[in-house]
Amino acid sequence: MDPSPQAMLKEMLRIRRFEERCAEAYSAGFIRGFLHLYIGEEAVAVGAMHALRPEDAVVSTYREHGHALARGMDMGAIMAEMYGKATGCSHGRGGSMHLFDASRRFYGGYAIVAGGIPVAVGLALADQLLGRTNVTACFFGDGAVAEGEFHEAMNLAALWKLPVLFLCENNLYAMGTGLERHQAQTDLHHKTRGYGVASEVVDGMNVEAVFAATRRAVDVVRLGEPFFLEARTYRFRAHSTADPELYRTKDEVEAWKAKDPIGTLSAWLKLEEGLTEADLRRMETEIQEEIAAAVAFAEASPLESTQELLRHVVAAPQLQEALP
Amino acid sequence: MDPSPQAMLKEMLRIRRFEERCAEAYSAGFIRGFLHLYIGEEAVAVGAMHALRPEDAVVSTYREHGHALARGMDMGAIMAEMYGKATGCSHGRGGSMHLFDASRRFYGGYAIVAGGIPVAVGLALADQLLGRTNVTACFFGDGAVAEGEFHEAMNLAALWKLPVLFLCENNLYAMGTGLERHQAQTDLHHKTRGYGVASEVVDGMNVEAVFAATRRAVDVVRLGEPFFLEARTYRFRAHSTADPELYRTKDEVEAWKAKDPIGTLSAWLKLEEGLTEADLRRMETEIQEEIAAAVAFAEASPLESTQELLRHVVAAPQLQEALP
Amino acid sequence: MGTTTTYREAIRASLRLALQRDPKVFLMGEDVGRYGGAFAVSKGLLEEFGPERVRDTPLSESAFVGAGIGAAIGGVRPIVEVMTINFSLLALDQVVNNAATLRHMSGGQIGVPLVVRMATGGGRQMAAQHSHSLEGWYAHIPGIRVAVPATVTDAFGMLQAALLEPDPVFIFEHATLYPMEGTLDESPVDLSRAAIRRDGRDLTLITFGGSLPKTLQAAERLAQEGVDAEVVDLRMLRPLDMDTVLGSVARTHRAAIVDEAWRTGSFAAEVAARIQEQGFDLLDGPVLRVCSKEVPMPYAIHMERAALPQVEDILAAAQELVGHHV
Amino acid sequence: MGTTTTYREAIRASLRLALQRDPKVFLMGEDVGRYGGAFAVSKGLLEEFGPERVRDTPLSESAFVGAGIGAAIGGVRPIVEVMTINFSLLALDQVVNNAATLRHMSGGQIGVPLVVRMATGGGRQMAAQHSHSLEGWYAHIPGIRVAVPATVTDAFGMLQAALLEPDPVFIFEHATLYPMEGTLDESPVDLSRAAIRRDGRDLTLITFGGSLPKTLQAAERLAQEGVDAEVVDLRMLRPLDMDTVLGSVARTHRAAIVDEAWRTGSFAAEVAARIQEQGFDLLDGPVLRVCSKEVPMPYAIHMERAALPQVEDILAAAQELVGHHV
Numbered sequence A, B: 001m002d003p004s005p006q007a008m009l010k011e012m013l014r015i016r017r018f019e020e021r022c023a024e025a026y027s028a029g030f031i032r033g034f035l036h037l038y039i040g041e042e043a044v045a046v047g048a049m050h051a052l053r054p055e056d057a058v059v060s061t062y063r064e065h066g067h068a069l070a071r072g073m074d075m076g077a078i079m080a081e082m083y084g085k086a087t088g089c090s091h092g093r094g095g096s097m098h099l100f101d102a103s104r105r106f107y108g109g110y111a112i113v114a115g116g117i118p119v120a121v122g123l124a125l126a127d128q129l130l131g132r133t134n135v136t137a138c139f140f141g142d143g144a145v146a147e148g149e150f151h152e153a154m155n156l157a158a159l160w161k162l163p164v165l166f167l168c169e170n171n172l173y174a175m176g177t178g179l180e181r182h183q184a185q186t187d188l189h190h191k192t193r194g195y196g197v198a199s200e201v202v203d204g205m206n207v208e209a210v211f212a213a214t215r216r217a218v219d220v221v222r223l224g225e226p227f228f229l230e231a232r233t234y235r236f237r238a239h240s241t242a243d244p245e246l247y248r249t250k251d252e253v254e255a256w257k258a259k260d261p262i263g264t265l266s267a268w269l270k271l272e273e274g275l276t277e278a279d280l281r282r283m284e285t286e287i288q289e290e291i292a293a294a295v296a297f298a299e300a301s302p303l304e305s306t307q308e309l310l311r312h313v314v315a316a317p318q319l320q321e322a323l324p
Numbered sequence C, D: 001m002g003t004t005t006t007y008r009e010a011i012r013a014s015l016r017l018a019l020q021r022d023p024k025v026f027l028m029g030e031d032v033g034r035y036g037g038a039f040a041v042s043k044g045l046l047e048e049f050g051p052e053r054v055r056d057t058p059l060s061e062s063a064f065v066g067a068g069i070g071a072a073i074g075g076v077r078p079i080v081e082v083m084t085i086n087f088s089l090l091a092l093d094q095v096v097n098n099a100a101t102l103r104h105m106s107g108g109q110i111g112v113p114l115v116v117r118m119a120t121g122g123g124r125q126m127a128a129q130h131s132h133s134l135e136g137w138y139a140h141i142p143g144i145r146v147a148v149p150a151t152v153t154d155a156f157g158m159l160q161a162a163l164l165e166p167d168p169v170f171i172f173e174h175a176t177l178y179p180m181e182g183t184l185d186e187s188p189v190d191l192s193r194a195a196i197r198r199d200g201r202d203l204t205l206i207t208f209g210g211s212l213p214k215t216l217q218a219a220e221r222l223a224q225e226g227v228d229a230e231v232v233d234l235r236m237l238r239p240l241d242m243d244t245v246l247g248s249v250a251r252t253h254r255a256a257i258v259d260e261a262w263r264t265g266s267f268a269a270e271v272a273a274r275i276q277e278q279g280f281d282l283l284d285g286p287v288l289r290v291c292s293k294e295v296p297m298p299y300a301i302h303m304e305r306a307a308l309p310q311v312e313d314i315l316a317a318a319q320e321l322v323g324h325h326v
Ligand SMILES: Cc1ncc(C[n+]2csc(CCOP(=O)(O)OP(=O)(O)O)c2C)c(N)n1
Pocket: A063, A111, A112, A113, A114, A140, A141, A142, A143, A144, A145, A169, A171, A173, A174, A175, A239, D030, D059, D061, D083, D087, D090
């Protein structure tokens, strides 16, 4: 069954508000390290995730809060992770860039650009070898397309007919380097021509378009072919908390904000589907409650003991890790 | 001025006979390590090199005897190199896979597949920055096209409009792995579509066709654009001295031998240009004399003293290398 | 008990056994199939197990090592062959940042039961780009295991043992060992212990992998001169069994480490550092290192010989150790 | 003599000077231009020198490091910024197999006058993939130079000195040092000598890069307890100035090395191995190491603190050293 636009609106809003709260928590010093916000790009995660099944696998980047939430991960566990708590989805070991939930086949948050792509290919290979008709969806940015690993992985997936959905979130910038300054061919979906892989471009600011395009793509992938979907989108915030944003103009940002996937969808729903201000307020309230609970959970959660430092380096050791 | 077909025939024959002699020297234990023969592919090196100027740069692979000879490097210095002698073109430090001649801008023999490609891009960048209209010709195999470095380098060259001639010697195999088992898209020149780089395919068994195609390509490159030339060719011998050739049939090899660039060109020259058996014998004699002299030079040359072992690690040291 | 075979055949037999026993095991790497493996290790396995389970890969080290990681997470049991350690640099990001960290970064939710095999070392006139001994770098990385089989039995057994580990195991096979003959004992091997390959009272020679034969030769030569050297084969570089090392040094009070890597930053440095840290009072003099000269490997045979540790170099170190005492 | 500035600004001033002096010098790397550098080091340089000489690159570490090598051979003077050491693994093949070997493999015909800069180290809660301290690996490679500036003056001067070298120089800038203030002396620095940053008689603390401030703090604390620690800043990991190290140990007879890398296979192991090799008789006890715990870097602040060497860990090692004597 197709997700209702209203449900998708709420999911996007949930991601937006969550990240706004993260930004506050960062300023207040509760969250540290890097924090890469997804604000502006929510339609991609929400639209794409609805086209996947629970048994499918997801591989993401350091900008993965949206993917994690859209995949159904617990907001409290994510917030606790960023607070560095033992109850975090990665037990506080990973932080913002390394969210994991094996139970949802959410295989992480990779902070080396393009580093997750070969892993996604391997997950798909396991599915193929085990005769499972799962899809592995791999999210990455426009910048990642310049990395050799992307090309090696794409060739391998095409050659071995692996069920990988390559989902490129083209937000026009790799950090501060604009697309036309890092890619000779800025129509990124044309990259697949070197591999005989089918591709499509979709408006990444339109959640229903993303959902529909991803569903078409996933249908192809599930039959045993990779597919490359390029979602054109934009991040409204800085690249990370350290970014002075010298490389783009306010006008450009404003022009894209006019395409805000949340704003446009809620406007449309009001106009066409009778969404009311009261409905919106209810959504906001529910979301704020969830966020408040997540923050409370994160705050109240214990820190792992430093006695546990060497846990999870290797499994409960068959071989004892030698520590001098 | 165009090179005469007869001159190119002789050059190909020179490479062929030289390598046949190398194979013998290898069996006799004078040459050791790896020896990758170019036999069958001579038309590519000879045709391509004639389209370059002395001030252009060349970057090659471990299968580079043909390129080195066609570039005008001294045969004695090459043979001495393989014999590990002090008079070798790399002073015996490099061996068969690492022939160098800076005076001819022959920047080596690279034994890591695709490892020379970024270096070629850098040489072209230096030319661009210094306002020199040189071309850098970079030779690599079909196997190299699967390496991420190839893609990164191609994107960089296209983005920065660098004068690099990417010359792919597609001999249908990466070691024992056939093209269709290592490339999703076996028309390798289509790889450039992801970069907006112009490309062409040429019959790599036809030296005049290679010359003409390379000249066209170099004309484009010299104006400040990379170009990708795919030469379809075949190696008649094993991948290296260690290869039992389990992966291809005798029939396939024989079918390609029928297209031998030397055989077909000499047949054509006999038919159309009055080349005589006597002419051929004279060529063979001259070549055998040169080879005999090269071998004699290599044999008579001294070994470098092991006292010199630490030379060439760094330049005559500004900083003394600390050796415990 | 035990048949005579080569190191190469022992690995092949071990691979075959693994493929026969567990349908989830598969082998992938450059030229492992049709070519039969660059060192003929996997010869015949494609024919026996088919292209699904013996997979030739493109020249894409980063992608196929990464795919091995993903496949291991996904529930199959990959054995990845990286043809040689020289090419493994292209995949090192996947090793350091993914294979070694995923268990930790996920708070223990996922593990990477992956085996990666590769040839290592010099001595075959392959020159600067094809003669590296970088297994010491791998031993620096928490989260992975590093095995360096030096005998036919370990060549067989360590692969079997590696397939029981829930974490990535890297196996480094010194390329000069492939033709070496020895007695194969197929009983399970213990990955947690170093081995004393020769008993001796006068000094301890510590080594691993391709340097073991040279070290044993040196010990024989020393015996002729009345010096009784104990030879310790580390077998695993990570984790490192210091108990065996220190036990030997406690008896001999003198030690040298033989390691084909460049001296500075070699694994030999780690062993020396630990011996003096943990057994300073056992020592009669400094722990010595016999390593490669600090030069990219030259091609010419006499230069390569001069660059690599040779039996004579081990003897010289041993003499220095013994001299220090008298 | 000397103005007060930050480590970051010292590097920027040094880059500016290099770009002004030599038209063949150019800077390239990810986000060095419009963004101003991931650590704001190159801020303003694009505006001043233009996009030809301050070049933003795509995310292609292997290609742009390799292009730096080629450009250096081709006659220009590249300074390549690899944003952080974590990403440099993707370019390590170019470093090990090309930058470090081309002079040798060509029999001295070509050299690679290339400078590569990158940020290194942990301590900023960047977690397992963004907190590496792998400069010790670089120090293992013959054919390159490894500089680890720990002061404002070295941050400025080492880059200038590196540009005079005919071989590749790798400069590792600890990311926690960028905001550090200090006095800048612009006179030429000597790349061949380690520096004694604090004189002392009781023990030698050897360190480099980002660990110098912690080590100096520890020395102050020790002084309060009546223990007089000498602090040696290695400055260069390759070549390594053992004269200065041994000279200090000859006075103090006790040494510890502080190195942020994981202990096993750390550069600290090399220093320890060499001290005991070359100065065994100088030592009153073992050379100790204060390193990171052997775990991928955890994100949570208390865990990261526990993983990294801290002032208290240095103090504990110093106490052990001094205790050993009494
Ligand atoms: C291999 C590597 N190089 C550099 C970086 C530093 N870095 C982090 S994110 C980023 C930009 C990536 O851009 P893109 O792939 O478009 O993703 P986006 O951040 O726009 O979502 C860079 C350069 C990194 N993490 N990994």
